Amino acid sequence: MHRLAWLGLAAALWGQPFAGVPHSEYRSRRDALRESLKSGMLILFGNTEREHGELRSGFSQEPNFFYLTGWEEPGAILVMSPGEEALFVPRRDAERERWTGPKAAPEDPNIREVTGFDRVFATEEFEARLPELIRNASRIYTLTEAPAAGRLKALLPLRELTDIAAPLARLRMKKSPAELELIRRATAVTLEAHRAAWRRLAAGLFEYQLAATAAGVYFEAGCRRHAYAPIVASGPNALTLHYNANRRRIEPGELVLMDLGGECASYAADITRTVPAGGKFGERQRELYEIVLGAQRAVIAAVKPGMTLARSGPNSLHQIAVDYFNQHAKGPGGEPLGKYFTHGIGHHVGLEVHDAAEAARPLEPGMVITVEPGLYIPEEGIGIRIEDMVLVTEDGAEVLSAALPKEPAEVERALSKGG
Numbered sequence: 521m522h523r524l525a526w527l528g529l530a531a532a533l534w535g536q537p538f539a540g541v542p543h544s545e546y547r548s549r550r551d552a553l554r555e556s557l558k559s560g561m562l563i564l565f566g567n568t569e570r571e572h573g574e575l576r577s578g579f580s581q582e583p584n585f586f587y588l589t590g591w592e593e594p595g596a597i598l599v600m601s602p603g604e605e606a607l608f609v610p611r612r613d614a615e616r617e618r619w620t621g622p623k624a625a626p627e628d629p630n631i632r633e634v635t636g637f638d639r640v641f642a643t644e645e646f647e648a649r650l651p652e653l654i655r656n657a658s659r660i661y662t663l664t665e666a667p668a669a670g671r672l673k674a675l676l677p678l679r680e681l682t683d684i685a686a687p688l689a690r691l692r693m694k695k696s697p698a699e700l701e702l703i704r705r706a707t708a709v710t711l712e713a714h715r716a717a718w719r720r721l722a723a724g725l726f727e728y729q730l731a732a733t734a735a736g737v738y739f740e741a742g743c744r745r746h747a748y749a750p751i752v753a754s755g756p757n758a759l760t761l762h763y764n765a766n767r768r769r770i771e772p773g774e775l776v777l778m779d780l781g782g783e784c785a786s787y788a789a790d791i792t793r794t795v796p797a798g799g800k801f802g803e804r805q806r807e808l809y810e811i812v813l814g815a816q817r818a819v820i821a822a823v824k825p826g827m828t829l830a831r832s833g834p835n836s837l838h839q840i841a842v843d844y845f846n847q848h849a850k851g852p853g854g855e856p857l858g859k860y861f862t863h864g865i866g867h868h869v870g871l872e873v874h875d876a877a878e879a880a881r882p883l884e885p886g887m888v889i890t891v892e893p894g895l896y897i898p899e900e901g902i903g904i905r906i907e908d909m910v911l912v913t914e915d916g917a918e919v920l921s922a923a924l925p926k927e928p929a930e931v932e933r934a935l936s937k938g939g
């Protein structure tokens with residue numbers, strides 16, 4: 521990117537807090553989920569400070585809880601029936617606050633404004649209020665696979681718990697305009713992280729140095745976490761799909777696979793490029809790279825409502841990639857390449873990098889997925905993956921990460937200009 525354009529983008533992205541999603545949107549998400557509750561009662565636990573490793577990575581909210589409430593403080597509980605809803609938050613604890621700072625508390629006069637809930641109670645009262653809350657509930661819904669479900673089972677040993685995961689995933693799969701805005705910003709920042717790593721790329725560097733450069737960009741931009749541990753995989757390390765040790769020195773003539781994503785305002789990005797350390801693809805590297813790129817283009821061209829991320833079936837995007845690879849009989853022994861594509865074609869992205877999804881549900885407008893074909897050929901010590909973030913539209917797809925070069929000539933030009 522030219523210096524001036526870079527400065528313009530920096531002004532637009534840096535030094536500003538990310539805009540939040542208004543309380544009204546969280547409320548409408550809860551209203552949408554109510555349609556699945558019928559006469560049941562949903563009880564959902566947020567993460568607590570202690571169980572969530574706050575020392576290492578800071579507190580982060582349980583994603584489903586965050587999706588429904590927008591509440592980012594620990595120890596909260598959501599209770600929701602078709603007719604009413606309440607949020608439980610912990611009472612003020614001066615000793616805890618001495619360690620982790622001031623928190624909202626149920627006794628605060630502005631607690632309804634701050635939480636967006638008309639009824640707010642103390643978490644400490646939850647167990648005492650529970651029998652009354654569930655008295656008329658035909659069913660109790662919760663996330664039955666979550667660690668906190670054990671607590672509910674212990675409190676209600678005679679009630680069967682019904683899993684809310686699928687209805688919740690169905691809602692989370694379709695992104696709202698406000699969510700898309702945040703995903704676009706996480707994507708834009710992550711593209712700059714890639715570009716910064718490209719500017720620095722050279723044989724002789726350690727992989728962790730490129731990871732540090734890239735992560736520095738998204739942390740500098742105000743993103744609070746890695747969406748996942750950065751993957752900087754040089755040479756044969758690219759054969760390991762989720763390699764993230766990042767300890768190896770990059771050798772001349774190698775490819776470097778960089779799979780990077782910031783989590784910005786709670787939304788993840790997930791973008792991969794595989795680029796030559798010396799600035800130019802070797803002949804065989806380029807041959808395989810163009811096949812991966814061709815497969816990716818074929819899949820992106822096919823993305824539209826009704827297609828699926830399933831491994832097979834008539835509308836399988838995965839199958840399109842496998843077929844493309846198999847039409848190119850250019851493996852080390854001249855065999856078809858399909859068997860060297862050893863993972864799925866993509867996944868939903870949102871609050872989590874591998875976002876909540878109902879398996880095999882066809883794509884709909886407003887969903888955001890990755891398209892990430894790859895070839896991993898141990899006999900040749902080469903791994904190549906190209907991954908973009910893709911928004912499903914009414915009649916096709918929009919590639920959200922299109923601004924980052926991927927044509928070999930464009931990649932080489934960008935590397936020669938220093939990113």
Ligand SMILES: [Mn+2]
Nearest residue numbers: 790890892907
């Ligand atoms: Mn991915």
